[in-house]
Amino acid sequence: MRNRQVVLRQRPVDRLDVSHFAVVDGAIGRPGEGEVLVRTVLLSIDPANRAWMQGRTYRDRLEDGQVMEGFVLGEVIDANGTDIAAGTIVECQGKWQEFAVLPRALVRPIEVLGPLEQHLGLLGINGVTAYFGLYRVGCVAAGETVVVSAAAGATGHLVGQLAKLRGARVVGIAGSEAKNAVLVEKLGFDAAVDHHRDDLLASLRAACPNGVDVYFDNVGGPVLDTALRVMNPHGRIVCCGVVSQYDTSSPAPGPRGVPGLLITKRLRMEGFLAPDFLDEWPEATRKLADLADSGEIVGLVTMTDGLESAPEALVGLLAGKNVGKAVVRVAPDPVRRSPEP
């Protein structure tokens, strides 16, 4: 049985395109002592995938010829005598391939609380990222104004909905009128502005008549530069991502308002990674699942089919084509037993 894999043929110098990848046939391998065999069901497509090619993140750089890495949801098909049951749905930092032999210690069984693809977004990393970033780092309060960039993205569209639930006024920044229509009409954002507009500053000022108390930044670059200018005194800037700077070899300079505007407006700017709150993930995820069950929050997903579509899905994500979480389906959902009555 073959194991199709997507290899990073050559690291991009500037913009990533599908020619940087190749699909190859690899071997499946046999699990050794303490290892399990996992079939990939879904791949999570994330801006971070591109950042790893630049070599300046929290992990080692991806190199030419490596099988592409990413977050994976899969099914254990050979438990190999470990403490895990065959058929268990697991998540792991994995690779873009159909099968993987992995140390048992590196796969984490998940408690299935909704459709599997939601476990890559709302019930996965993006949900806890939005939750802890907004509530714990941004400390948003009712009546405040929250602006979120990449607002139609996997994390952004959840941030806006969580801020609404907290009683804030919410303004999204996204890259097209179509996305902005989704934010306002489908997700309840109070307003949305297009960052491709000539005058983002004027648009933001018009959309935020009381200024901005919390800016949840997923993009960095010129949008962050502009957002600093509309912040209210004692505002908070939650630094979550720098997606504007991932797909380039010539990063923008830092925002001009740092540190000057931080001082005159007494702003707090704080970076975080969701794993900083790992102990509290189960509780947060259950709350998010309850909100999804009651229809108070919606996890949007852009799904594409087939392992070989993963490069295009990532290139599309970087070009801003997705709405919500980008997911690639590699295999059909496993047939799961119904829960006990």
Added chain:
Amino acid sequence: MRNRQVVLRQRPVDRLDVSHFAVVDGAIGRPGEGEVLVRTVLLSIDPANRAWMQGRTYRDRLEDGQVMEGFVLGEVIDANGTDIAAGTIVECQGKWQEFAVLPRALVRPIEVLGPLEQHLGLLGINGVTAYFGLYRVGCVAAGETVVVSAAAGATGHLVGQLAKLRGARVVGIAGSEAKNAVLVEKLGFDAAVDHHRDDLLASLRAACPNGVDVYFDNVGGPVLDTALRVMNPHGRIVCCGVVSQYDTSSPAPGPRGVPGLLITKRLRMEGFLAPDFLDEWPEATRKLADLADSGEIVGLVTMTDGLESAPEALVGLLAGKNVGKAVVRVAPDPVRRSPEP
């Protein structure tokens, strides 16, 4: 009786020099209802004086032809029937002149806890700035490493001493070997590095073998850019001043590590102004006075004599010539009654 005044003849386009000022003779004026007449005793010379000429701070820009503004310590010489006693020492946001008629509401009597010039530094704005910035914004803990820039400046030299008292390792960044010698030999800093050195990054790394937990930034610009690279995960950057950017019309771009390094290292970067903690100033100032009395903290002062020396004192400050607080003496200390036994 004449009232000598220093006027901002022309706002500087780039570097400030003494030719931008003129000394003129003005009138003294008579206090009206609710006003008092104050004789200037000491002028506080601060980087902020230069920033006000740029028009992008927490106050209106200084304009051509205005009497130069600054923080002043003076003596009430005509109380004009207000609730204040003649002879009272007061502080106020005043002007570079010998006498001022001021609304009673804008002058604040001070409780004299030490030499008057200390009330412009250690027992004044710089003391509380260092105290609240380091303890409340930086949240420094024993055993951590603190780096402070403009370390021989009015605030910086106090930050370093307060950090030592809290049990931290302290490294100063200043602009000359002579200043650095003062920091290490006289004030107990563990090390000091010269920001004019070719390789500030390597010098900082050598001086901070355990990385940096708190960076107290008084300068912004390239030094901040470098400091971001030596920060430990979960470090705090206290944004107090941007003195590298005050004396120029072409500000440096923002630091490249913002927001990227803030995220990967989960850094918090926060601006503050000491008046945010105004309610707690009396308590903090008493603690600082006690530390000064016991010799545990030293407030250094660079004093120059005569109102007409103020422009040169400010130009010198911006060129990094002072050590500690820069003060101009405009009149001799008033003769004060001894405290009651």
